Amino acid sequence: MTKILGHLLWAAVAVLSAFCLAAIALNRGEPVNSMWLVVAAASTYILGFRFYAKFIAARVMALNDKRATPAERLRNGHDFEPTNKWIVFGHHFAAIAGPGPLVGPVLAAQFGYLPGTLWIIIGAVLGGAVQDFIILFASMRRDGKSLGEMAREEIGKIGGFTALLTVLLIMIILLAVVALVVVNALRGSPWATFTIAATMPIAVFMGLYLRYWRPGKVLECSVIGFLLVLGSIFLGQGVAQSPTFAPWFTLSAIALAFAIIIYGFLASALPVWLLLAPRDYLSTFVKLGVILMLGVGILFVRPELQLPAFTRFVDGSGPIFAGKIFPFCFITIACGAISGFHSLISSGTTPKMIAREWHAWPVGYGSMLLESFVAIMAMIAACVLEPGVYFAVNSPAGVVGATPAAAVGTISSWGFPVTVSQMESLARAVGEHTLFSRTGGAPSLALGMAHIFARSGGGDAVVGFWYHFAIMFEALFILTIIDAGTRVGRFMLQDLLGHVHPPLGRTSWMPGVIATSAAVVAAWGYFLYQGVRDPLGGINSLWPLFGIANQLLAAIALCVATTILIKMHGAKFLWITCMPLIWLVMVTFTAAWQKMFSPIPAIGFLAQAERLEAALASGAIAAAKVAETRTLIFNARLDAFVCGLFLALVATILIDSVVSWVGILRGTREREVREAPFVPSRLRPEEI
Amino acid sequence: MSSARNLARLIIDLLRELADEAPYKRYLAARGRCHSAEEWRRFSEQRMRARYCRAKCC
Numbered sequence: 001m002t003k004i005l006g007h008l009l010w011a012a013v014a015v016l017s018a019f020c021l022a023a024i025a026l027n028r029g030e031p032v033n034s035m036w037l038v039v040a041a042a043s044t045y046i047l048g049f050r051f052y053a054k055f056i057a058a059r060v061m062a063l064n065d066k067r068a069t070p071a072e073r074l075r076n077g078h079d080f081e082p083t084n085k086w087i088v089f090g091h092h093f094a095a096i097a098g099p100g101p102l103v104g105p106v107l108a109a110q111f112g113y114l115p116g117t118l119w120i121i122i123g124a125v126l127g128g129a130v131q132d133f134i135i136l137f138a139s140m141r142r143d144g145k146s147l148g149e150m151a152r153e154e155i156g157k158i159g160g161f162t163a164l165l166t167v168l169l170i171m172i173i174l175l176a177v178v179a180l181v182v183v184n185a186l187r188g189s190p191w192a193t194f195t196i197a198a199t200m201p202i203a204v205f206m207g208l209y210l211r212y213w214r215p216g217k218v219l220e221c222s223v224i225g226f227l228l229v230l231g232s233i234f235l236g237q238g239v240a241q242s243p244t245f246a247p248w249f250t251l252s253a254i255a256l257a258f259a260i261i262i263y264g265f266l267a268s269a270l271p272v273w274l275l276l277a278p279r280d281y282l283s284t285f286v287k288l289g290v291i292l293m294l295g296v297g298i299l300f301v302r303p304e305l306q307l308p309a310f311t312r313f314v315d316g317s318g319p320i321f322a323g324k325i326f327p328f329c330f331i332t333i334a335c336g337a338i339s340g341f342h343s344l345i346s347s348g349t350t351p352k353m354i355a356r357e358w359h360a361w362p363v364g365y366g367s368m369l370l371e372s373f374v375a376i377m378a379m380i381a382a383c384v385l386e387p388g389v390y391f392a393v394n395s396p397a398g399v400v401g402a403t404p405a406a407a408v409g410t411i412s413s414w415g416f417p418v419t420v421s422q423m424e425s426l427a428r429a430v431g432e433h434t435l436f437s438r439t440g441g442a443p444s445l446a447l448g449m450a451h452i453f454a455r456s457g458g459g460d461a462v463v464g465f466w467y468h469f470a471i472m473f474e475a476l477f478i479l480t481i482i483d484a485g486t487r488v489g490r491f492m493l494q495d496l497l498g499h500v501h502p503p504l505g506r507t508s509w510m511p512g513v514i515a516t517s518a519a520v521v522a523a524w525g526y527f528l529y530q531g532v533r534d535p536l537g538g539i540n541s542l543w544p545l546f547g548i549a550n551q552l553l554a555a556i557a558l559c560v561a562t563t564i565l566i567k568m569h570g571a572k573f574l575w576i577t578c579m580p581l582i583w584l585v586m587v588t589f590t591a592a593w594q595k596m597f598s599p600i601p602a603i604g605f606l607a608q609a610e611r612l613e614a615a616l617a618s619g620a621i622a623a624a625k626v627a628e629t630r631t632l633i634f635n636a637r638l639d640a641f642v643c644g645l646f647l648a649l650v651a652t653i654l655i656d657s658v659v660s661w662v663g664i665l666r667g668t669r670e671r672e673v674r675e676a677p678f679v680p681s682r683l684r685p686e687e688i
Numbered sequence: 689m690s691s692a693r694n695l696a697r698l699i700i701d702l703l704r705e706l707a708d709e710a711p712y713k714r715y716l717a718a719r720g721r722c723h724s725a726e727e728w729r730r731f732s733e734q735r736m737r738a739r740y741c742r743a744k745c746c
Contacts, residue, residue: 055727066741072745077714077715077717077719078711078715078717078718078735079738081711081714084698084701086698086702087698087701087702090702090703090705090706091705091706094706095744095745097745098745098746099746100745100746151737173745174746177745187707209733210728211725211729212725212733215724215725215728215729216709216712216723216728217709218707218709219703219704219709239733271690272733272736272737272740273732273733273736277732279734281706281707281708284706285703285706334746335745335746338744339746341743341745342714344742344743344745345745348742349739349742415702430707430732433705480744481744481746484740484743484744485743487740488740488741488742488743488744491740491741516737517713534744546746550746582705604693622740686715
C-alpha cells in the first residue's frame, strides 16, 4: 500500500513538473506569475535528484557506505575530517555559489524569460549537477585529488598540463569580467562607492580584531562587521546627498577600474589575515543570508514577470550582447546550469569532508540544484522589471544613444515603452543620478531584488536602502573573488616561474611576490581596462569570452568523468557524461567560432577589427580618436586570439581523451581504475 | 519542537564550520592544546595558506 502511494506521489510530482513547464513554455501575451517558474524548477529538481542522480549513485558509481572515505582514512582534524552531510552540503554550496548564477541569467533575460529558464533547469539536472557529482565521487575515491591531478592520471600528461594552463587563463578572464561588473555598478554612484569603500577599513578592523583582540571569534567578529556594513549603507545615503562628500565618491569608470586594480594588487601582496580572510568570512555569511532572503521574498511577494517569454532579440540583434539564442544563451548562463569552475571545488575541500560515500549524492548533485535555483531567482528578479526599464538599464550607450531622450526613443522603438521621467523617478527612488546604461547585470539585479524586498515590507520608502544593500552584497563577494583569485593566480605563476628562477617560486620572497602579483593584476587589469573603454560597455565582448572559457573547463571535467566511467563500465554508461559533453562542445565551439569569425561586427572580433580598420583608412575617424581606435582594433584581435587559444587547448584535451577512450574500449590501453584501495569504514554514527 | 531545535543546531554548526571555529576546535583537540592567541594565529595561517591556493568559484 505504502509503495503504491509512493508511486502515486512521484507520478503527481512528474505531472506537476510537466504541467508547470508546459505552462511557462506555452504561455504567450499574458504576464506569468513567478511561482510557475519556482514550482517548475523545484519539481524537476526533485525528480532529477530522486531518480536520475540516485540511478547514477547506485548503478554507475556503486556508492558504498561500508567503504571508508578519505575523510576517515586520512583524518587529520584539519583538511580531512568526516563531517555531517548537511554541513558539508552548506559548505560546498557556499563555495560554488558566486556571482555567475546571479549575473548570467540577468543578461540572458534579453531573449525573454523562457530560453534561460529552460536551460537553467534542464542544464543543471542533466549536465551541471552530473558533472559536479561525478567529479566529487572520482576525487573522493582518489584521496581527494584535484581535477588537474585526475586529468594527468586518467587522460595523460598533456591533458593534465593543458587543464592547469586553461584554469590560469580562465581566471584572468573571470577576474576581469567580474571586476567590470563592479565598475559598472559603482560608476557615478557616490552611495554605492562609499559603501564598498567602507568595507575595506571594516575588513581591516575585523582582521585586527581576530588577530589581536579576540582571536578565533570569527562569528562574533562577522556580526560586528555586518552591522558596520549596514551602518555604512545608511551613512552612504548621507554622503550621496552631501555637496562636500558626494564628489569624492563620484568616480568615473576608469578611476574605479584603477582603484580595483590597485586593490587587487594590495590584497594579493598583503598578509591574508589583514584584508582577504575577514572579507571572505563576511561575504560568505552575507551571501547565504541574501540568497535565503531572496527566496523567502519571492515566495512571499509572488511577483509577476513583466518580460515576455521571448523578445525580438532571439534573432541575434540584442543590445546587451549580440548573437542568437544558440549558442549565446547557453554560454551566457554558465554557473546555474553547468559551470566548469565547480569541478575545481568538487575536487578541492569537499571530498575531504565527506563521511559516507552516499553523502556525495546530496552534496554533489543537490548543491548544484540549489545553485541552479539561485539562478532561477535571479532570472525572476530581472524579469519583474518593466521590459523598457530592463533594457534602459542594461543597454550600453553605444547602442541606444548617449542621452536619455535618445535611449528611451531607441528602446521604445523596439516595442518596450519607457519614458525619461519614469527612469528619473526610479533613479531618484534608489538614490542614483541615473540608471541609464548601467550595464553588467548588477544594477538591474539590484533593482529587481530591491523591488521584491521592498514589497515584502517597508514599501517604496526603503527601495533605495534595499537597492544599495543588493549592490553591496554583489560587490562584496565579487571583490572577494578578485582578491582571492589574484592571489591564486600569483601562486600558479610563482609555481611556474620557480622552475625558471627558483627564488621566484618562493612565496616568502618579497620581490617575487610583488613581481608575480603585479603580473597577474596587469593581465586581468588589461582586460578590465579594455572593457571599461569599450564603447559597447565591455560586457558584450568579455562576458561571452568568460562563458566560453567556463564551459570549456566543464568540457575538460566531463572528459575526465567520461574516462573514469569508461574504465569502470566500458561503453555502457558513456551517455551520462557524453550527452552534456557533446552539447557543450557544440555550444562552445560554435560560440567561439562565431566570436572569432562572424562577419557581423557586433559578434565577430575580427570583423569588428576590420570595420574599425576600414573606418581608419577612409578617414572617417576624427584625429583625436585615432589612437583609441587603434587600441580597439588591437583589443578585438587579442580577444579573437584568446578565444582561439581556449579552443585549441580544449581541442587538445578532447582529442587526447577520445584517443584514450578508443584505446581503452579496444583493449589496447590500460583500463585500470586508479581508485584508492577498499578499506572498511569503522566510523560510528555518533562521530558524524 | 525538537526538529526546530535540531535545525537551529545544524545552522549554528554550519556557521561555525564556515567561520573556521569548528575546524579550530578540532585542530586543538587533535594536538591536545588549549586555545591561545598564538595557537589561533598558527591555525589560521595554515588554513588560509591552503584555502587561498585554490581558485574561488565564479
